[in-house]
Amino acid sequence: MTTPKTLSKTLHSPALPSIDQIANRITTHPSSLPLRPLLHSLVPPSLLSSSPSFLPSLLSRLSLSSSPTSHSLHLFLYSLPTQPSLPLPDLSSSLCLTLHSLSRSRHLPTCLHLLSFLSLSRPSLLSPRVLSVLLSSPKLNFPSTLDLFGRAEKIWARAGIRFGPEEFTSLLRIFYVRGRVVEAHAAYKRLYSKFPFSPRPINTLLLGFKQSGDVDALDTFYHGLVTRGFKPDSVTYGIRMDAYCKNGRFEDALKLFEEMGKRENCEITITTVTTLIHGAGIVKNPRAARKLFDEMAERGxxxxxxxxxxxxxxxxxASDMRSAMEVMAEMEMNEIGVNDVSYNMLFCGLNRTNDLEGIWKLYQKMVQTDFIPRTRTIMLLMKTFCKNGRPDLGLEMWDYLVGKGCYPHVHALDWLVTALCCRGAVQEAYRCFKDVTDRGQVPSQRAFRVLESSLTKEKELEKINEISCIMEDLHASRRVPS
Structure with a gap:
């Protein structure tokens, strides 16, 4: 699969901007102006058909940069080829990214209109994964979620697709992800008779009980199912083991693992063993974790x-950062790419041991691979740099992310502006502040007041008036009192 890094290199030519430049151009494009002419010049149809992963990569980059929702929608609609015979970009992932952007901004009517349009023009795009993204809209209560599920069912039916256990599972999963396992149970009892029997909805409910942290309730529900004839599969065992592990009951999870190995219909998978390795970590037993990891090869x-x-x-x-770093080196040697989870864990461990130099070296390594960290990792690094009197490192990370078309969260701006101003780097703080306002984002009042105070001390009256007017305009455009 083509990665954003590869795309950035292959797309960079005198005739065609890189993916980072395209993301920047789209992000800074005024919402009041039509986007299609810009897309036509930046993203020719030939590029979409020749690089299927380009579109989801670009949509993901826009999401990371908090680009206006309308930009993602217009980009997705622009990507739909007018002739079905043309090669398609990765429209399934792209649709999920677009719906996520819309639902996050609570544009549910737009989501439904888009899906209704696709039910007639691209029915193959309607999937349980798409349904899950639709139902994940924040602030939906129990009746509203069931109503949205019913409306989606009609759209799917219009496309000739009947809801089954997978779609039912998507509904239940939404409730437990929100921490509302009681509502998931209520939805199950209300709707299970409409769908053919499948262990997936039951396992999803078990997941909900596990997420709630109530292992006793999970066991009660599970044993009640077994008395009614339910036969657990490998997923069921994995859920119960994970619940025990997360509650520090690693030995109980190992007993379940042994019981699972004696069942003919329960296959031990990578996920199963990974769950136990994670459980060993929770009880600070890295030796057991390594033993389980090394035994994977014996299990094929x-x-x-x-x-x-x-x-x-x-x-x-276990605060054994040397061994943790050796695991990362092992991953690289075996060509297993690290992700944000990998980096975030190591940064957290190094931060806990106050190893600022180690954090900086790992950050430099991350930058050399063109890796774009997620918001939580960005915030962790920015807070660490600024609290330790190194806003210069925070500024370097800021410039790296902005250069990649990824604008950090406004809370990262709070830390950076405050730290820079305390060090007398007021002009750099002003530049970062402008990076945010130039793309229509509203900085916090904290960042504004700190920068205003510092500019006042330097008698930069023109810049004070400028940022004051910008803040008033941004608040007015969003109907937020200044």
């Missing part, structure tokens, strides 16, 4: 990124 299993991350986490929990 090849460790994946999740298994490596779980092992790395076990060493981090």
């Amino acid at each position: 299993l090849t460790p994946d990124r999740g298994a490596y991350n779980a092992l790395m986490g076990a060493y981090v929990e």
Whole structure:
């Protein structure tokens, strides 16, 4: 699969801007002006058809940069080829990213209109994954979620697709993800008779009980199902083991693991062993974690990124950062790419041991691979740099992210502006502040007041008036009192 890094290199030519430049151009494009002419010049149809992963990569980059929702929608609609015979970009992932952007901004009517349009023009795009993204809209209560599920069912039916256990599972999963397992149980009892029997909805409810942290309730529900004839599968065992592990009952999870191995219909998978490795980390037993990891080969299993991350986490929990870093080196040697989880765990461990130099070296390594960290990792790094009197490192990270078209969260701006102003780097703080306002984002009052005070001390009256007017305009455009 083509990665954003590869795309950035292959797209960079005198005739065609890189993916970072395209993201920047789209992000800074005024919402009041039509986007299609810009897209036509930046993203020719030939590019979409020749690089299927380009579109989801670009949409993901826009989401990271908090680009206006309308930009993602227009980009997705622009990507739909007018002739079905043309090669398609990765429209399934792109649709999910677009719906996520819309639902996050609570544009549910737009989501439904888009899906209604696709039910007639691209019915193959309607999937349980798409349904899950639709139902994940924040602030939906129980009746509203069921109503949205029913409206989606009609749209799917219009496309000739009947809801089944997978779609039912998507509904239940939404409730437990929100921490509302009681509502998930209520939805199950209300709707289960409409769908053919499948262990997936039951396992999803077990997941909900596990997420609630109430292991006793999970066991009660599980044993009630068994008395009515339910036969657990490998997923069921994995859920119960994970529940025990997360509650520090690692030995109980190992007993379940042994019981599972005696059942003919329960296959031990990478996920199963990874769950136990994670559990060993929770009880600070890295030796047990390493033993389970090494036994994977004996079971014919090849460790994946999740298994490596779980092992790395076990060493981090035990404050053995040297071994944790060796696991990352092992991942790289086996060509298993690290992700934000990998970096975040190591940064947390290094931060806990006050190893600022180690954090900086790991950050430099991350930058050299063109990796774009997620918001939580950005915030962790920015807070660490600024609290330790190194806003210059925070500024360097800021410039790196902005150069990639990824604008950090406004809370990261709070830390950076405050730290820079305390060090007398007021002009750099002003530049970062402008990076945010130039793309229509509203900085916090904290960042504004700190910068205003520092500019006042330097008698930069023109810049004070400028940022004051900008803040008033931004608040007015969003109907927020200034």
